[in-house]
Amino acid sequence: MAAPPIISATDRATAYAALEPQLRELLRGEPDPVAAMANFSAALMHTFGWHWVGFYRVVGQELVLGPFQGPVACARIGYGKGVCGTAWKEGRTVLVADVDAFPGHIACSPHSRSEIVVPLHDAMRRVVAVLDIDSSALNDFSDIDARGLEALCAILEPTLG
Ligand code: SME
16 A cells, blocks of 8 residues: 655644535535445545544444445444544543554554544434544644544534434
8 A cells, every 4th residue: 555645733734624614515415324424534535545544333332344445444343442442432532642552452454553533423422433543654643633533523423313
């Protein structure tokens, strides 16, 4: 796979701001959550070139793999397990600078070095899905990514229920 583009923190903030109206337009009038999550993950991947971008949906007591871009990934993650299950359990964005240093990290790919997971909520503020992004670079995510991705996820949330 091609190396991801190097995007500086300043450029990332600009990229998130530019993506916001584009995603609003792309998702406008599309009520199907799978279609919306698929286009959302494609837009992020083609903008930032990360290793893996995708969704896990809350189905009963597990997270189940949803639309994504990148190599194959584990299909199911338990509540509180790994980075994704932790973001679900704690209801907050989790940044992991070095996946090898995160106890219980679920290694779907040896190329993943850092990770960010953003929970998505329904109208009752229950977590219904998480956005998971893996980078092949160490320490690739900052608060700029957390705030930028949370703002983009807020566009998607109404589609998820
Ligand atoms: N690393 C994640 C599992 C999902 S993959 O990265 C796509 C975790 O620890 O929850």
